[in-house]
Amino acid sequence: MKKILFAASEGVPFIKTGGLADVVGSLPKCIDKRYFDVRVILPKYTCMKQAMKDKLEYITHFYMDFNWKNVYVGILGANVDGIQYYFIDNESYFGGFKPYGDNALYEIEKYAYFSKAVLSALPLIGFQPDLIHCHDWQTGLIPVYLKERFHGGEFFAGMKSVITIHNLKFQGKWDPRTVQSITGLPEYYFTADKLEAYKDANLLKGGLVFADAITTVSDTYAQEIKTPFYGEGLDGLLRARSGDLRGIVNGIDYEEFNPETDPYIVKPYNAVNFRKEKGKNKKALQQELGLEQDEKKMMIGVVSRLTDQKGFDLIAYVMDELCRDGIQLVVLGTGEERYENMFRHFAWKYPEKVSANIFYSEELSHKIYASCDAFLMPSLFEPCGLSQLMSLRYGTVPIVRETGGLKDTVEPYNQYESTGTGFSFANYNAHEMLAAVRYAEQIYYDKKREWNKIVDRAMAADFSWHVSASKYQEMYDWLIG
Ligand code: ADP
Ligand code: GLC
Numbered sequence: 001m002k003k004i005l006f007a008a009s010e011g012v013p014f015i016k017t018g019g020l021a022d023v024v025g026s027l028p029k030c031i032d033k034r035y036f037d038v039r040v041i042l043p044k045y046t047c048m049k050q051a052m053k054d055k056l057e058y059i060t061h062f063y064m065d066f067n068w069k070n071v072y073v074g075i076l077g078a079n080v081d082g083i084q085y086y087f088i089d090n091e092s093y094f095g096g097f098k099p100y101g102d103n104a105l106y107e108i109e110k111y112a113y114f115s116k117a118v119l120s121a122l123p124l125i126g127f128q129p130d131l132i133h134c135h136d137w138q139t140g141l142i143p144v145y146l147k148e149r150f151h152g153g154e155f156f157a158g159m160k161s162v163i164t165i166h167n168l169k170f171q172g173k174w175d176p177r178t179v180q181s182i183t184g185l186p187e188y189y190f191t192a193d194k195l196e197a198y199k200d201a202n203l204l205k206g207g208l209v210f211a212d213a214i215t216t217v218s219d220t221y222a223q224e225i226k227t228p229f230y231g232e233g234l235d236g237l238l239r240a241r242s243g244d245l246r247g248i249v250n251g252i253d254y255e256e257f258n259p260e261t262d263p264y265i266v267k268p269y270n271a272v273n274f275r276k277e278k279g280k281n282k283k284a285l286q287q288e289l290g291l292e293q294d295e296k297k298m299m300i301g302v303v304s305r306l307t308d309q310k311g312f313d314l315i316a317y318v319m320d321e322l323c324r325d326g327i328q329l330v331v332l333g334t335g336e337e338r339y340e341n342m343f344r345h346f347a348w349k350y351p352e353k354v355s356a357n358i359f360y361s362e363e364l365s366h367k368i369y370a371s372c373d374a375f376l377m378p379s380l381f382e383p384c385g386l387s388q389l390m391s392l393r394y395g396t397v398p399i400v401r402e403t404g405g406l407k408d409t410v411e412p413y414n415q416y417e418s419t420g421t422g423f424s425f426a427n428y429n430a431h432e433m434l435a436a437v438r439y440a441e442q443i444y445y446d447k448k449r450e451w452n453k454i455v456d457r458a459m460a461a462d463f464s465w466h467v468s469a470s471k472y473q474e475m476y477d478w479l480i481g
Contacts, residue, residue, distance in 0.1 A: 002480050004031070005129035006040040007118050009111065009138035012253075013080065014052050015045050015099055018305060019250070019386040020135060020166045023217070026253040028083050030465035032473060039127060041118050043110075044076055044087035046095045055080065056087060064120050066113055067182045073117045075125060086125060088117045108174050108203065112183050115141035119150050130480045131160040137172035139163070140207030141183065144195070147210050148185060160479045163211040165204075167383055168225050168232045169309065172203035179203075198233060208237055212479055214245045215472075217384035218405035222247030230381055248472060249408055250384040251465035252393065257369070259394050264366035271459040274395050275452060278370070285371040289355040291328050298444045299328045300437070301372035301396065303365045303387055306335030306343075306358075311378035311401060316342050317430035323350045325441060330372060332357045332364050369394040373451075374440055378425075378433045382406045388422070389463040395455040398422035399440055401433070409463060413443070413454055421458040 010016055012025025028038040044056065056076040063070045074089030088094075093110045101107060119142065122128065134142045143161040150156040176190040179201035190196050195206045208214055216222045224230035226239045238245060255261075259278075260270045266284040269277035279295045286293045304310045315322075316339070322329070323346060331343045331354070343356035357364060369375070375391035377400045384405030388398040392409070400406040402424045413420035425436040444451050 002036050002131070002476060003127065003129045004036055004038045004476060005118075005122075005127065005132045006038065006135070007115075007132055007139045007142055008040070008042060008135040009114070010099055011040055011042050011085075014042060014085070015048050017099060019384065022252065022386050023166070023250055024135060026251065026256070027465060027469060027472070029081060029253070030251070030469040032469075033082070036473065036476065039084040039086065039129075041086040041088065041121075043094045043099070043114055044074070044089040045099050046091060047097050047099065059086070060124055061089075062120070062124060064117060065184070066116055067109060067184075071113065073121060075121050077125075086121070086127075088114055088121065090117075105174055105178065108172050108179060109182050111138040111172065111203070112141055112179075115139055116145055116183075118142060119145055119156070123155050128155060129159065131162060131476055134161060134163045134207055134211065136164070136166050137170050137204035137207070140172060140203035140205070142207070143210035143212075144185065144189070144206040148189070160212045161210070162213045162215060162475065162479065163207040165208075165214065165216040165221075165225070165383065167309075168204075168216075168230070168234065169381075171197075171205065171232065171234075173197070173200040175199075176201040202234075205234060205237065208234065208241065212244070213475060214238075214241060215475070216245070216247050218249045218408045219247035220407045221381075221383045221404040224381070224404060246471075246475070248468050248475075249405060249463075250386060250389070251463050251468050252386055252389045254393070254464040257366075257390050257393050259370055262366055262370065264363045265370040266367075269370075269395075271395070271456065274455060274459070278395060281367065281371040282373070285330065285367050286328070288367075289330060289357070290351070291330075291355055292352040297326065297328050298374065298441055299330060299372045300374045300376050300399075301368040301391070302329070302331045302333065302376050303368050304333045304335075304377070306333045306339035308336070309380055309382070311380050311428070311433070312336075312339045312342070314378045314428070314430040314433045315376070318434045319346050321434060322437065323353055325438070326445070327437075327441060328353050328355075329376075330355045330357070330368055332359075332361065332368055334358055334360055369396055372396045373444060374399055374423075374437075376437065377401070377406060379403055379406060380428055385409070392421060392458045392461050392463065395459045397440065397451075397454055397458055399433075399436055400424050401428065402426050409461075411457075413439075415443075415450065418450070418453060419457070420454060421461055422454070 267280040347356035382404040410422040
């Protein structure tokens with residue numbers, strides 16, 4: 001039995017701000033239990049839902065040298081859906097109303113603490129993984145510490161690490177002296193071949209240099225990040241390590257996201273009866289959100305963090321033009337104020353057509369995936385994207401820009417061959433996006449049978465974890481030997 005530990009800053013069902021949590025929550029469940037014992041370690045945030053906190057049981061605690069202090073490390077555990085979870089507890093780091101704060105330096109201290117605590121905790125919980133699977137910059141120091149201070153001891157000898165890049169944009173950067181002082185790493189770790197990048201200490205870079213293998217969440221993104229445009233300054237390093245870098249596309253939890261059994265939606269449906277039943281969800285949502293109630297109106301959904309990454313400047317640019325078309329637009333998201341206000345403004349200007357829901361809601365997100373006809377995701381870059389996979393699963397046709405995982409998971413409609421699961425455009429250009437949306441409108445209104453065949457194909461596409469989980473397993477086997 002090979003032992004794998006996932007280390008991450010968020011994971012469903014305990015804490016979620018985005019797709020990382022979905023992946024950390026669903027992938028371990030799909031790794032073959034006959035060959036792998038996969039466990040997950042997360043921070044114990046004070047802001048987790050009470051119902052989840054109630055599941056946690058105290059295991060032990062100890063004190064760890066960190067940032068010139070002797071700091072408390074509590075370890076808790078829970079077994080949910082057959083997966084053993086561990087939690088690192090220290091309320092001075094993981095208190096507050098949300099997992100991530102705005103103070104960049106404090107975030108670095110917090111996740112440096114987490115990374116060191118994860119390794120320090122292992123001998124005490126009696127779990128000796130063969131491999132630690134790290135996710136994003138927050139766990140970037142784990143491969144570094146593993147090679148540096150934990151290396152000598154027998155317990156850690158031969159322990160491998162992998163780092164998965166979910167988003168290269170976030171790297172955890174600060175000036176080297178401060179980071180050296182916080183982490184306690186020797187000075188010679190802060191050179192350009194290790195943690196230093198462009199005069200900063202860079203935690204993600206540390207992970208990318210010291211991990212035994214690197215993955216990212218789609219094939220196209222794995223290629224893109226080796227170029228300057230998508231490489232966020234680390235494309236050179238990624239080119240240098242390209243032999244150890246692979247793209248494995250994300251899946252989603254097909255039980256959690258299932259239009260036949262989804263408890264949040266008004267009218268369950270499936271690939272056979274969606275023609276009759278799916279529209280009932282749209283009608284109910286129109287009523288709930290105060291939009292014009294018309295089952296025939298094409299409804300386009302957006303569920304997203306409202307940030308530049310997601311292409312909202314394209315939407316802002318053509319919003320008036322779009323709103324003059326015969327469509328409705330339902331938005332659910334939070335993020336940058338200018339996008340929040342942009343959508344609020346258009347909801348005020350076109351109350352029958354635009355609904356702006358500027359908050360976070362699991363329930364409303366499921367209703368949108370189920371009720372809309374199309375889903376818009378014109379991202380500037382997109383490592384994988386899960387929202388388009390959820391849309392496909394619910395027969396909601398994605399309209400996407402051809403980048404990263406969007407390119408790998410949405411097959412553009414071809415009217416001559418009657419193939420494709422969605423609509424797409426190539427260049428980051430607002431009118432190219434508008435043209436793709438209008439092409440979709442045209443098929444929706446004028447060629448309904450064709451539209452429904454797109455829905456058929458979308459719902460038949462399989463983005464459960466089966467294929468990708470076996471690719472992770474192959475990689476674990478290859479590394480552990
Ligand atoms: P990212 O991780 O870059 O935010 P993904 O598409 O991979 O993008 O994943 C986003 C996840 O977060 C999806 O599960 C999506 O449904 C969810 N999500 C984003 N914003 C909200 C919101 N306001 N309310 C509920 N769920 C949201
Ligand atoms: C990141 C990316 C998103 C990806 C998710 C899970 O948040 O922005 O594209 O789907 O991680 O891997």
